[in-house]
Amino acid sequence: xxxxxxxARRARRVAxxxxxxxxxxxxxxxxxxxxxxxxxxxGTVTATLTPTYSGCPAMAEMRADVTRRLHEAGFPEVRIRxxxxxxxxxxxxxxxxxxxxAEHGIAPPGPVSRQTAGPVPLLxxxxxxxxxxxQCGSVDTEETSRFSGTACKALWRCRTCREPFxxxxxx
Amino acid sequence: xHDDHVHPSPSGEHVEADGQWAFGTGFEDPLYGADTTVPxxxxxxxxxxxxxxxxxxxxxxxxxxxxxxxxxPELEEELALANIGLDLLGQARHLYARAGRADGTxxxxxxxxxxxxxAEFRNxxxxxxxxxxxAFSVVRLLVFATWRLExxxxxxxxxxxxxxxxxxxxxxxLDYHRSYAAQWVVRLGDGTAESRLRAQRALDEVAPHLxxxxxxxxxxxxxxxSVRAETTAIVSRVLDTAGLVLPITESATGGGRDGLHxxxxxxxxxxxxxxxRADPQATW
Numbered sequence: 001x002x003x004x005x006x007x008a009r010r011a012r013r014v015a016x017x018x019x020x021x022x023x024x025x026x027x028x029x030x031x032x033x034x035x036x037x038x039x040x041x042x043g044t045v046t047a048t049l050t051p052t053y054s055g056c057p058a059m060a061e062m063r064a065d066v067t068r069r070l071h072e073a074g075f076p077e078v079r080i081r082x083x084x085x086x087x088x089x090x091x092x093x094x095x096x097x098x099x100x101x102a103e104h105g106i107a108p109p110g111p112v113s114r115q116t117a118g119p120v121p122l123l124x125x126x127x128x129x130x131x132x133x134x135q136c137g138s139v140d141t142e143e144t145s146r147f148s149g150t151a152c153k154a155l156w157r158c159r160t161c162r163e164p165f166x167x168x169x170x171x
Numbered sequence: 172x173h174d175d176h177v178h179p180s181p182s183g184e185h186v187e188a189d190g191q192w193a194f195g196t197g198f199e200d201p202l203y204g205a206d207t208t209v210p211x212x213x214x215x216x217x218x219x220x221x222x223x224x225x226x227x228x229x230x231x232x233x234x235x236x237x238x239x240x241x242x243x244p245e246l247e248e249e250l251a252l253a254n255i256g257l258d259l260l261g262q263a264r265h266l267y268a269r270a271g272r273a274d275g276t277x278x279x280x281x282x283x284x285x286x287x288x289x290a291e292f293r294n295x296x297x298x299x300x301x302x303x304x305x306a307f308s309v310v311r312l313l314v315f316a317t318w319r320l321e322x323x324x325x326x327x328x329x330x331x332x333x334x335x336x337x338x339x340x341x342x343x344x345l346d347y348h349r350s351y352a353a354q355w356v357v358r359l360g361d362g363t364a365e366s367r368l369r370a371q372r373a374l375d376e377v378a379p380h381l382x383x384x385x386x387x388x389x390x391x392x393x394x395x396x397s398v399r400a401e402t403t404a405i406v407s408r409v410l411d412t413a414g415l416v417l418p419i420t421e422s423a424t425g426g427g428r429d430g431l432h433x434x435x436x437x438x439x440x441x442x443x444x445x446x447x448r449a450d451p452q453a454t455w
Contacts, residue, residue, distance in 0.1 A: 051201075054340055055261025063203065081204035084265075085336035087343060145247035146351055147254040151344075155247065171343050 011045045012037035014073040018065045021058050022150050025100045028062060032092025035083055044077040045070055050088045053151040053171075090152075090170050107131040107156065107167040131167045133158035143167070200279065201264045207272040207333055218331050219274035220293075220390040223283065224428060225322075226266035227294035230284055231436070232315060233259040234443055235302055244305050251351055255312070258344040265337045273331075285447035289437045290430040297380040299427070299436040303373065306359050306366065310373035313352035313409060318384050318402045320345040325393045353409045360413025371415055378418045383425035390428075 015037045016029035028034040028049070036048040047066050051059050063080045070078045090109040093101075098108035110129055130139045138160035145155040146169065154167045209215045236256030243249035264280050271278035297315060302308050323345065326338035359370040385399040410417055426432075 051261075051340075053258055053261060054201075054265055054337075054344060055257035055259070057257075059201070079204065082202055084202075084205065084340055085332065087336070087340040089343075145251060146347060147247070147251035149250065151254050151257060155250075169347075171347075 007043070008037065008039040010073070011039050011047075011070060011075055014069050014075070015045075015047045015066050018062060018069055021061045021065075022152075023101075023104075023106075025104045026093075026097050028066070030094050030097030030100065032088065032094070032097075033062065034066070036081075039075075042077070043075065044079060045075045046079045046081060048081040048083050050083050052088050056151060088171075090168065093168075101168055102132075102134045105134045105165055106153065107134050107165060109168045109170045112170045131156050131165075133161060133163065134165050135163045136161040141165075200268050201261070202268040202272070202333070205333065207269065209273050210331065213331055215273040215275060217390060218334065219270040221392070222266040222270035222273065222334060224293035224388070224390060226263040226270065226283065227292050228298055228315075228319070229259040229263040229266070231292070231294045231439065232298040233257070233263060234439055235298065235300075235308070236312075238302055239308065248305070252308070255348045255351065258341075258348070262337065262341045262344070265340075266334075269331075269333050269337065281447065285444045286451075289432055289440055292430065292432065292436060292440070293428050294432075294436075295380070295383045296425070296427040296433055297377070297384065299433055299439060300376075300380070301435055303376070304369055306369035307373040307376060309352045309355040309359070310370060310377055312348060313356050314377055314381065314384075314402075314406060316345050316348035316352055317405050318398065320349055321398045321401045322391075322393055325398065329392075349405075356409055356415070357413045360410070360415040367414070370413065374410070374415055375418050378420040381420075383427060386425055386428070388428050 015034055016027055018028045018034070020026050020028065020031055020033070023031075031052070033049055033052060034047065035050050036046075038046045038048075040046070047070070049059070049062060049066070059082075067078045067080060089112050091112050093109065101108045110131075130141050131143075132139050133141050133156075136158060138158055140159040141156050142159065143154060143156050144164070147153075148155045148166050152168055152171070154169045155164065156167045157164045209218065233256040236252045236259070239249060239252040241249070243252055263284070267278075267280040267283040270283065271280075297311060300307075300311070320342055323338040323342045327335050327342070329335050329338065356370060359366040361367075384402070385395050387395045407417060
């Protein structure tokens with residue numbers, strides 16, 4: 001196997017094509033979950049992934065998929081590393097990832113606020129800034145639940161078109 | 172699956188990764204491929220003990236939250252409680268994995284979760300109390316999430332980089348849990364006479380178990396006094412908004428950290444462990 005930077009770039013391109021099993025429109029690169037892809041002198045590829053949420057059951061699937069794709073692309077030796085630090089943040093979702101989320105009916109996250117540094121943000125009455133409805137584009141929307149079918153999403157509804165939608169919440 | 176990674180089975184011999192319990196066939200270690208070397212100057216056994224008690228708190232809390240599935244008052248709350256439980260289960264898995272590497276036994280999460288008896292669990296008693304009504308569960312969650320967030324904030328600069336990383340990751344999740352519980356405690360306390368009565372009753376039931384949360388422990392090296400001050404201040408602020416009162420109780424209950432549990436833990440564990448224990452070698 002080539003040990004030139006070309007090999008590393010190709011391995012990265014292959015690994016980047018892996019998708020999230022829960023959000024199949026997004027690649028791991030779009031999500032910011034694929035942190036690094038390296039290749040060493042004997043051709044072993046090391047891909048470094050970071051989990052989104054501690055309990056995300058998709059991690060094992062993601063590791064298997066990256067490994068499978070690299071094997072199929074002709075990299076026989078593949079090592080997967082888990083990196084917890086720095087913790088994953090929705091700020092790492094790429095502009096392309098945000099666009100694809102919206103196109104699939106999931107409102108993309110806003111920037112992660114740093115308000116946890118100040119007085120306790122209990123969010124007693126305020127919801128996060130209004131999400132834009134991915135169906136009609138209205139910002140006349142409201143949160144119905146901060147949790148949804150997967151850990152990373154909240155449930156919202158649009159007051160204009162009356163459709164419910166999911167919101168990828170900031171973390 | 173794609174690899175030949177092996178885990179020690181509860182009985183000691185090695186089995187293929189496919190033969191583990193946590194997620195059924197195909198389960199893998201959550202710290203898969205991470206650098207889990209214990210840095211010089213850290214006692215691995217002590218670090219493992221610290222991770223186990225933090226993991227046990229999360230596992231038992233997660234199991235109680237999971238028991239709300241199909242029983243929650245509304246679908247949205249059921250999703251929320253299940254998601255919060257899943258986060259805590261994830262935290263427990265990382266911490267058990269850390270413990271097994273740190274003490275050199277190589278034990279996996281299954282060994283800790285399924286093959287220890289009640290007296291070997293180190294969780295605080297607060298998390299093992301039955302769910303009660305929804306008011307009790309959200310009042311308990313408010314206290315638990317607030318306290319755990321304070322603990323983990325202080326553990327983000329603990330000398331072990333793996334535990335510090337788990338703590339950094341967890342606090343982002345706990346912030347959502349605390350916020351969820353706070354909103355509901357305010358809604359119940361400031362709601363109808365019935366919801367207010369139930370929320371106050373829940374507080375009265377939780378109060379005797381607060382002392383244990385703030386009792387210093389040899390394996391948990393954090394500034395307990397500041398954890399107590401911060402936790403109390405935040406919970407009190409929510410209760411003020413909700414019009415509820417935290418009763419002043421000098422609690423004598425405790426001992427969970429030393430394996431002295433209420434009668435509720437054996438029943439919870441019997442349910443949690445029964446399938447794995449019925450056939451430890453089973454795969455699916």
